[in-house]
Amino acid sequence: MVNTFSCPSGWKVWGGPAWCGPSLGCQRDEQPNVPSTPTPPRFPTGRIGVAAVTAGPGVTNTVTAIKNAQMAESPLLLIGGAAATLQKGRGALQDIDQLSLFKTLCKTCVSVRAVRDIVPALRQAIVTAQSGTPGPVFVELPIDVLYPFHVVEKEIGGTKSARGLRGKMVRWYLQNYIRNLFAGAWEAQDMSPLPVQVPLATEDEVGF
Secondary structure (H helix, E strand, O other), rough: OOEEEEEEHHHHOOHHHHHHHHHHEEEOOOOOOOOOOOOOOOOOOOOOOEEEEOOOHHHHHHHHHHHHHHOOOOOEEEEEEOOHHHOOOOOOOOOHEEEEEEOOOOOOOOEEOOOOHHHHHHHHHHHHHOOOOOOEEEEEEHHHHHHOOOHHHHHOOOOOOOOOOOHHHHHHHHHHHHHHHHHHOOOOOOOOOOOOOOOOOHHHHHOO
């Protein structure tokens, strides 16, 4: 990544400014984040711009900039937070259909459902942004895949003293949900870049 831009609330995605080093730029509002990323001529080969924003209004504030990146054919990765998966569609704070919002603006829109899928989703999104005609991509990271296991278990794991059949069934469901959410999360994963597919003209197409 050449330049990474984020608001203070987006540091939860990066794990703090130290993780990105001097390439991390902090903005006080989401709107300048994406325009701060350069257009294709300023990107070294094989690099893209990255912006991380919070859920809801943080994501919607980037719509105009993402459209500009689409029109400029600029390879850009937008990482946005989201409500916890179990709370989607149930009136959670800042819960909106963010994927539909960017469906016509980005080459791909993905919502990560498990911790083990974060790295594969980001690797595929990065190669998609650079392959073919460059453009923006959007990866949604719900808060339950960003927070540590003990925090998620405390918040949505259910009461340990569940009473009655219904209470025990709810606790069983929540415990299985958490186990699946973090299954394979601590296993080593391949983080090497995927090969970028750049279409080249044939000799017949460029011949005189």
